[in-house]
Amino acid sequence: MIRGVLFDLDGTLLDHRSAADAAITGWVSAYAPGHARLPEVAGLWEELELPHLAAWHAGECTVEEQRRRRVRALCEELCVRVPADLDAAYEEFSRRYREGWRAYPDAVAALDALDAFGGPALGVLTNGTQRVQEAKVRAIGLEGRVGPVLTGEVLGGHFKPSPAGYTGAAAALGLEPHEVLLVGDDVVKDVTAPAATGMRSVWLDRLNLEPPPEGFPRITTLADLPALLA
Known part of the structure; x- marks a missing residue:
């Protein structure tokens, strides 16, 4: 689950x-x-x-x-x-x-839908610097909506695709990796690598480029995420 x-x-x-x-x-x-x-x-x-x-x-x-x-x-x-x-x-x-920092138009609507879906624990797992990534979340109006911002700087130096980065991020949510879904646009860092820890993942292919790696779901907009979880 x-x-x-x-x-x-x-x-x-x-x-x-x-x-x-x-x-x-x-x-x-x-x-x-x-x-x-x-x-x-x-x-x-x-x-x-x-x-x-x-x-x-x-x-x-x-x-x-x-x-x-x-x-x-x-x-x-x-x-x-x-x-x-x-x-x-x-x-x-x-x-x-x-x-130029802007949220994608589908971001807020997807978060609203997740709230209605039952409110899973949320977080951001990103490879930038802690200070800058937190500033981005504030600038695009998502502070307080997406849970903790987790970078390698707060995960013991473990950046994606380090397995310890994914397990550490799950632990930061108080969960086991198999209880967490990672959503991202990088096929390796956000899809195939987290799967090695037991974490679920989905590829956000905004450009609708190609099929996802075998065995992994793909969405082309965050608007499709709540239905996928359901």
Whole structure:
């Protein structure tokens, strides 16, 4: 029986991609006006997210250093001068990014429906920094609606897809992994990896890209979640 639901945050409750794409495109446009590769910038920045975030999660560098590395790598790819103050450059991107934080339109309605469904314990399991992810939940109006915000920083350094991250998140809800459903947009981190701990999972495929991994359900909107639980 499902007694708790964990939501991923970026790409699930919050439209991270739209905010990040607009922020980095705006930053490069201001830093290197008229750059010929401006249409490619959002895609390049997205490609840089995974390896540098993974380095931080693995303890190979600080969160601040991975941000510097991403800015430096983007500038080198674009063949523009690397800023002397990489922290200030990232903060300018971050300011633009914060301005773009929006909840997906289906998020609040899904939470309302879950309340009506019987009110399972809720939480957010996300791989960002604790301070920033909590700020996102506040900014999009979901504070107090989605339960605790759980990152690797409060789960003993265990970020998704570490098994200990999932078991720790379930314990934070006072539940066993098999009593929890994780909803997210990343096939590995939110679907197949948690299953190894006994946690249930569902793939939120907002772009309706392809069938889910065998044996796992897929939804294309959070509006479908209450029916799935029923």
